[in-house]
Amino acid sequence: MRNLYCALLLGLLVVICLQSFAAGNNGKSPEECCFNFFKKPVPVRSIVSYEETRDDCPKAGVIFITKKAARICVDPGFKWVKRAIDQIDIRNVESSTGE
Structure with a gap:
């Protein structure tokens, strides 16, 4: 026993x-990594914000958060992604300065 x-x-x-x-x-x-990327351009007007994935993710990625709270992984190397990030940054600066 x-x-x-x-x-x-x-x-x-x-x-x-x-x-x-x-x-x-x-x-x-990492809390969230991107393993597959959405390839079609996402309209900037529907994107509220974005997050970059952490450095320890296997692939670099950007996560767009939409007005409907959808989280969309996109490749930061795409030109349309870079333009969208620039437009979101400009929009955020303008809204923070009250313009």
Whole structure:
């Protein structure tokens, strides 16, 4: 009977260790990365803001947040993405200065 308790305790410890290792590995993972990119241009008037993905993501990306709260991953290398980011930045500066 004692061997059974020892085996159960050892098994429980192994499960706890494996779970803590998995949680520790996920602790440094990016909150959100882009793995697939939306290729068609998104109208700037429908974009509220944008976020750049973190440096530790496998691919650099930009996430556009729309008025409908949709999050759209786009490739920052596309010309239309760069123009949209510039327009959003200008719009944000103008709204913060009250113009």
